[in-house]
Amino acid sequence: MATELQERVWKKLKQIPQGKVVSYAELARAVGNAQAVRAVASAVGKNTKLITIPCHRVVRSDRSVGKYAKGEKKKIALLKKEGVRITDGKVDRESFVNL
DNA sequence: GCTCTGACGATTT
């Protein structure tokens, strides 16, 4: 089972459309814990259901892709494959979605 | 119940 944070975070992750990404800060705000960005990030990291939950669509607020269980490079490749425009490791602003 | 840690953020050096 999962903690309350994880359930909330994962639920938001599922709302992210393909080809779009969201920053941890935005995600934290979406779950109602704008200041708990660390806790939210941890919750995302606890995610093991990489198939059920598109945790790779979460990036950092400075537009860097951030980390990934399979590796950052894999994350970038996956995002680009979904239609997210990434330039030099930075996600394009147009690829960000507002929750 | 206290302490440490973390897929981060903003600020300062």
Add this chain to the structure above:
DNA sequence: GAAATCGCCAGAG
């Protein structure tokens, strides 16, 4: 502009 520092909340030991 990049690297280091402090601060934030939640979960685990």
